[in-house]
């Protein structure tokens with residue numbers, strides 16, 4: 001059976017390409033699509049193995065290309081060579097091949113032949129759209145930012161164990177060690193980083209960064225513009241404070257934000273949501289945004305995951321479950337387990353030992369980092385919109401967090 005081709009090409013190239021596909025014994029045009037919606041519907045219905053699309057197609061972005069890949073299609077983009085920025089954008093969006101519009105039947109046949117070669121190669125990697133290496137037709141490829149810095153995702157179960165407090169203070173301590181740090185609020189349940197750090201309420205930087213990345217237009221300069229400097233060496237990319245705006249953080253776009261973040265900063269510290277649950281009902285629809293996709297995206301990109309649990313019996317039980325869920329993702333990141341708000345009243349007279357024993361027995365954790373309950377310092381810092389090192393430098397909680405930051409800073413690069 002012939003392999004289906006979905007064609008969404010504008011202008012005179014369309015007829016040439018359709019003829020060339022039909023002349024190819026192995027391929028057949030399955031659908032000529034007028035717009036992206038029609039193209040995605042045909043792709044999701046399993047009608048094609050190859051999509052040939054015009055660069056000018058409205059709403060063609062990284063998410064759309066990811067959806068086509070997800071549906072098992074290779075994506076060939078037809079782009080006018082006189083506009084190199086467009087070619088760059090398409091490559092950054094993850095297109096498998098970018099070609100100039102064919103002007104005659106021979107050129108159209110050449111395009112179809114090259115597309116056929118793509119189909120013989122391994123299928124596109126859906127999980128890692130960044131790995132897709134677009135092949136450009138004799139055009140300079142937009143250089144992907146060289147990844148230098150490392151990414152720490154701060155994650156933990158429900159019950160406000162202190163993820164934001166960890167993320168903010170780890171970023172501040174890393175910055176104080178002279179490391180360029182970028183603090184990112186990717187909590188889709190109501191980001192609070194900007195407020196905690198005392199930034200004036202602004203448009204959510206992360207939503208703007210995700211939008212730019214979806215269009216293939218995010219680089220270190222534009223990211224820096226979206227992430228104001230809060231203190232020396234510390235930039236902050238604020239989150240979506242309004243929980244109903246979580247759709248503005250689609251995973252395909254965030255996947256493209258992280259490499260740019262890591263090119264901008266030596267350490268990117270990401271505050272995430274609490275849940276890893278995937279929405280089963282919506283999973284048929286690859287375009288439907290998933291609320292926890294932002295968390296999954298950050299965890300998948302992380303070099304280090306800091307898992308935070310609360311230091312009381314309920315918090316520890318949740319932490320044990322969270323660690324199991326996290327292990328099921330099979331991530332390569334280095335893991336640190338932090339128990340926060342630890343106090344003898346909630347754990348018994350020797351909290352450090354009790355927690356270490358419980359987590360070793362139930363979750364196989366061999367090292368637990370304990371952060372003491374320190375209401376006075378945390379409340380004072382929160383009230384002033386300052387980090388612990390600014391607001392309560394001698395406090396026990398700050399000392400514990402500075403210690404963890406020093407551990408991160410000392411991790412071998414690898």
Ligand SMILES: Nc1ncnc2c1ncn2[C@@H]1O[C@H](COP(=O)(O)OP(=O)(O)O)[C@@H](O)[C@H]1O
Pocket residue numbers: 156159160161162163164165166192340341342371372373374375376378379382397
């Ligand atoms: N070590 C600590 N001691 C005392 N209070 C803390 C500590 N860590 C966090 N808190 C407080 O707990 C509350 C929830 O913390 P937060 O970081 O916002 O949690 P999450 O981001 O996990 O929802 C905040 O009021 C914060 O100041």
Ligand SMILES: [Mg+2]
Pocket residue numbers: 163164165187192271
């Ligand atoms: Mg939080």
